[in-house]
Every structure is written in structure tokens, then in C-alpha cells.
Amino acid sequence: MKCRKCSQKAVINMRQHKLALCSVHFHQWMIEQTQRFIEKYRMFSPNDRVLVAVSGGKDSLSLWDILWQLGYAVDGVYIGLGIDGGFGYSQKSQALCEKFAEQRGLKLIVVNAPEKIGLTIPELASVTQRGKNKPCSVCGLTKRHILNQVALEGNYTVLATGHNLDDEVAVLLGNTLNWNVGYLYRQSPVMPARHEGLVRKVKPLCRFYEREMAAYALVRGIEYIYEECPHAEGSTTIYYKSLLNQLEADRPGAKLSFYLAFLQAKEKGLFASTYDDEGVGAGGETLYTCPSCGGPTTVEGLCAFCRMVEKVK
Numbered sequence: 615m616k617c618r619k620c621s622q623k624a625v626i627n628m629r630q631h632k633l634a635l636c637s638v639h640f641h642q643w644m645i646e647q648t649q650r651f652i653e654k655y656r657m658f659s660p661n662d663r664v665l666v667a668v669s670g671g672k673d674s675l676s677l678w679d680i681l682w683q684l685g686y687a688v689d690g691v692y693i694g695l696g697i698d699g700g701f702g703y704s705q706k707s708q709a710l711c712e713k714f715a716e717q718r719g720l721k722l723i724v725v726n727a728p729e730k731i732g733l734t735i736p737e738l739a740s741v742t743q744r745g746k747n748k749p750c751s752v753c754g755l756t757k758r759h760i761l762n763q764v765a766l767e768g769n770y771t772v773l774a775t776g777h778n779l780d781d782e783v784a785v786l787l788g789n790t791l792n793w794n795v796g797y798l799y800r801q802s803p804v805m806p807a808r809h810e811g812l813v814r815k816v817k818p819l820c821r822f823y824e825r826e827m828a829a830y831a832l833v834r835g836i837e838y839i840y841e842e843c844p845h846a847e848g849s850t851t852i853y854y855k856s857l858l859n860q861l862e863a864d865r866p867g868a869k870l871s872f873y874l875a876f877l878q879a880k881e882k883g884l885f886a887s888t889y890d891d892e893g894v895g896a897g898g899e900t901l902y903t904c905p906s907c908g909g910p911t912t913v914e915g916l917c918a919f920c921r922m923v924e925k926v927k
């Protein structure tokens with residue numbers, strides 16, 4: 615297979631775009647496409663101070679690499695979660711983020727969640743849920759809270775995450791199967807700051823397939839953690855991803871068109887009559903201010919994160 619632009623050997627064939635590219639032209643294409651998506655969805659401009667949330671995985675480190683090459687003012691943040699899984703998952707991820715930042719002379723903020731809370735994420739889960747469930751939901755709550763707080767405290771105007779198309783489509787399928795209208799209304803490449811104390815969130819990689827991100831990391835020689843979080847095993851998201859991979863194998867482009875058609879339908883007003891944007895939360899609720907952290911909350915009083923921390927104290 616030859617590169618469409620220069621006839622050198624192609625490193626990737628993107629069937630959904632009918633496009634094969636060599637490493638040089640694939641690199642260039644990824645950078646240009648990302649800039650296009652940033653503009654198309656009005657994610658941010660060169661005047662913004664961008665904070666990218668890095669997990670040590672291929673998507674978020676590649677995102678940081680791309681935004682850096684595009685010339686944006688972009689710092690990184692890594693949250694230590696205290697997850698081991700028998701191979702030092704959190705430790706290894708942090709070391710890779712630090713190495714990445716050091717090699718490029720970029721600023722990385724490291725926040726150690728167990729130091730803040732007094733417990734690791736798995737410990738926190740076993741205390742708050744009596745060990746019944748996976749730690750993923752308390753982990754998600756903790757990450758969202760800390761990321762937003764770090765962005766606000768550092769006067770960043772945007773928080774960028776490395777969610778790729780496969781991630782977004784798996785979430786979309788789950789929300790559609792349950793007709794979770796509130797979440798569908800909220801799922802978007804850009805989440806505006808709906809309330810004081812909330813920072814704008816963007817997903818510049820939301821139109822790239824996971825295999826494109828893996829190819830990008832390879833082409834750029836980015837060292838990242840191959841292992842998934844040890845708690846992700848057996849998750850519904852992984853199940854949806856495998857179903858979607860079967861669909862994609864039979865119909866190249868199915869994931870992308872499912873996602874793009876969803877965004878278009880929303881732009882035309884699907885769900886909009888149910889959920890008004892003015893001062894109203896994703897589930898249609900009014901948002902209040904948490905008296906402890908100043909963050910937004912759907913009920914009056916402490917936010918979900920502060921309530922959880924209060925409970926374990």
C-alpha cells in the first residue's frame with residue numbers, strides 16, 4: 615500500500631477515509647485534522663491557556679504532543695490514584711508522563727489524590743461502597759473534581775482530555791441503549807463552563823479512531839503505558855467497544871458516522887426542547903455552589919466529592 619500523497623510505503627490505511635499515508639504525511643494529517651476540529655467545534659484559540667489531562671496512555675500523551683506542535687500554550691496535569699494492580703500502574707503512568715514532559719521542556723502538574731484524601735482510590739472505593747463495586751465510579755468522581763480544581767486554581771481557560779472516537783462512541787451506545795437523554799444532551803466535543811467554578815472541557819481527539827492514535831504514538835516514538843487500568847477489565851465500556859469493533863469490521867466508517875450523525879442531530883435541536891441551557895444542569899437541574907470547595911453541585915450543600923471525603927474522615 616502506497617501513500618496517497620508521495621507514493622512512499624504507507625504506514626496506515628484508513629478505510630473509512632479511503633486514505634493511506636506514509637509516516638511523514640500521516641503525522642502532518644493528524645496535526646492538520648486536530649487544528650480543524652479545534653476550530654470547527656470552537657474549542658479554544660491561541661489566547662487560551664490550555665491544561666491537558668494526561669494519564670500516561672497513548673491518547674492523552676499524543677494530544678499533548680499535537681497541541682504543543684500546534685503552538686498552543688499547554689501544560690499537563692497527572693493525577694496519581696494509588697492503583698497498583700501488581701505492576702505499579704499509577705507509578706509507571708506517572709513516570710511516563712514525567713519523562714514525556716521533561717523531554718520536551720513542558721510543565722507537568724502532579725497531584726497525588728491519596729495524599730489529598732488520605733486513601734488510595736481502591737481503598738476509597740472499599741470504604742464508600744463496602745467493597746461491593748469496582749473503584750471506577752469513585753475514581754471518575756475524584757478525577758473530574760481534581761482536574762477542574764487544578765484548572766481553576768492555575769487560571770487555565772480550558773481543560774483538554776484524550777477521549778478518542780472509540781471512547782465517545784462506546785459512551786454514546788451506552789447512553790442510547792438506555793435513552794439517557796440528560797447524558798446524550800451533554801455529550802459533546804465541547805462542554806462549556808455552565809456555572810461559576812466550572813472550567814470549559816474539550817475533547818480534540820473525539821474524531822480519531824483508537825488505531826489512528828496508536829499509529830500516531832508509534833510514528834512519534836511516544837513512550838506510553840500499554841496496560842489498561844487493572845480495574846477496567848470486564849467493564850461495560852470494553853464490552854461495547856468490542857461490539858462496535860465487530861460492526862466496524864463489517865462496515866468501515868460505522869463508528870464515525872454514528873458519532874457524526876449524532877452530533878448533527880443534536881445541532882438540529884434533538885433533546886434541546888427537553889433541556890434548556892440557561893442556568894440548568896445536564897439532568898435539567900439547577901446548579902448550586904458547594905460551600906466547601908466552591909465547585910458546582912446539583913443539590914444544595916456539599917458536592918458529591920466533598921460528601922465522599924467527609925464520609926471517610
Ligand code: AMP
Nearest residue numbers: 667668669673674691692693775776777
Ligand atoms: P479514561 O477515563 O481513563 O478513559 O481517560 C479519559 C481521559 O481522562 C484521558 O484521555 C485523560 O485525558 C484523562 N485522564 C485519565 N486518567 C487520568 C489521570 N490519572 N490523570 C490525569 N488525567 C487523566
Ligand code: FES
Nearest residue numbers: 749750753843845
Ligand atoms: Fe480509575 Fe481505573 S483509572 S479505576
Ligand code: ZN
Nearest residue numbers: 617620636639
Ligand atoms: Zn507520504
Ligand code: ZN
Nearest residue numbers: 904907917920
Ligand atoms: Zn465540594
